[in-house]
Amino acid sequence: MSADSPSSHVAIGGATSGLTLNLHPLPILNISDHLNRSRLTSSGDIKIFGALLGTESNREISVVNSFELIFGSPDGDVDMAEASTSATRNTSQMLNTAFFDTRREQFKQVFPTLDVVGWYSIGKYPALEDVTLHKQFAEIIETPIFLLFDSEHQPASQALPVKIYEAALAEGGKDEDTKGKFVELVYGIETGEAERIAVDGVSRGGMGGEGEESTVVANLTTQRNAIRMLYERVSVLLQYITAVINKTAQPDHTILRQISAIIATLPTMDAKEFREELTTECSDVQLTTYLTTLTKQLNALSEYADKHNLLHPPPNDDFGGSHGGMRGGRGFAGGGWDLGGGRRRK
Structure with a gap:
């Protein structure tokens, strides 16, 4: 000082x-x-x-x-x-x-x-x-x-x-x-609503856990509070509009114009372009999920084949031996070889 x-x-x-x-x-x-x-x-x-x-x-x-x-x-x-x-x-x-x-x-x-x-x-x-x-x-x-x-x-x-x-x-x-x-x-x-939520999150600090867990919980809690607050505000507007339609409340044209301006800034959810985009995105997500599952199954099948080949090695390709290409007393019946010897069937 x-x-x-x-x-x-x-x-x-x-x-x-x-x-x-x-x-x-x-x-x-x-x-x-x-x-x-x-x-x-x-x-x-x-x-x-x-x-x-x-x-x-x-x-x-x-x-x-x-x-x-x-x-x-x-x-x-x-x-x-x-x-x-x-x-x-x-x-x-x-x-x-x-x-x-x-x-x-x-x-x-x-x-x-x-x-x-x-x-x-x-x-x-x-x-x-x-x-x-x-x-x-x-x-x-x-x-x-x-x-x-x-x-x-x-x-x-x-x-x-x-x-x-x-x-x-x-x-x-x-x-x-x-x-x-x-x-x-x-x-x-x-302060605005968002600022109050942010300040509340800062004041709470690392409460509720340690390290990454605390950060994740704090972020999720902040998002939940924001969504809940938004839901409460929308519910109030919906109740007011319902009351005006049912003629149980006096219409305030200033408030109605403000509500109309807010709705005008929102994206149109029933438009054809929105449905096409939503369908395309949904299809892409499902296709990605299918490909992920298929890749996991192929990986599991490849590991199973490797383990099977390790326990049961494939037969020798040399057919000129005394066993006529057989290994362990067994031969390839489907390859034209007799199970009892090394001569080709006529």
Whole structure:
């Protein structure tokens, strides 16, 4: 933690821009994972930071993802290997803008609806290097937000180890009082159904088994919960539509239009192309099963033949001996040889 006093870089009662913040669970998990990996690979006091991805509509910001950043010269070359080693605290280090631009474009290709809305770091209170980094981000992003993850958070506490700030706005003639300081923002937690299931799975960890068994059970449990939740939602919609058809419930055209839009996005299950594709796939699966069974039977037959030949070797092909091509007193009756001797029948 910085040697500065806890409130030296926080403006008490500073004016904000009136942002409405919604924080999703994924950035918190990413920052926690980033911190744990840095602690395992670095020694001493560490300093990690990264960018926050989200959406901004009017004055509402939703933070839904994040990615890690590295220190370096502002126009330095991009070195992907530095991302896991550049965690040592150094107030003279600056944001590697080349690396930032590269990662920003990569995430933009995967998540075209998301953009960088701010950045994150660790600490109990904002430090001097946080002010320096925030000024660099402000040159790239318009009014960035700053998420501070408390690495010394006590597990017994019920509050999240997260505080979100923005640069303090000057009020009246108090520009010097708020210059280079942060003001804390109020934020809310926003999660979807899929995110709640994922967070629940992460919180349970390796419960229920060990090794691969635990992973398989956890995955199957997650899938079962997701399918059960989907089934419950569909059942509610089906009950509502049935009630509307039976005129036991008042139709809400807004809800009906939303249901119609959802159904329109689903594939048509009764189409001729679907039935042909399903029949072809079913035939391919059955044919593959038959071929597998046939291969196993042929392999078993081959092993049986090898064992039989080992116990009962085939007769000698040399018919010029005293036994007239017979072995062990026996001859080939079907080959034109008399069972009693070596002369050919007339």
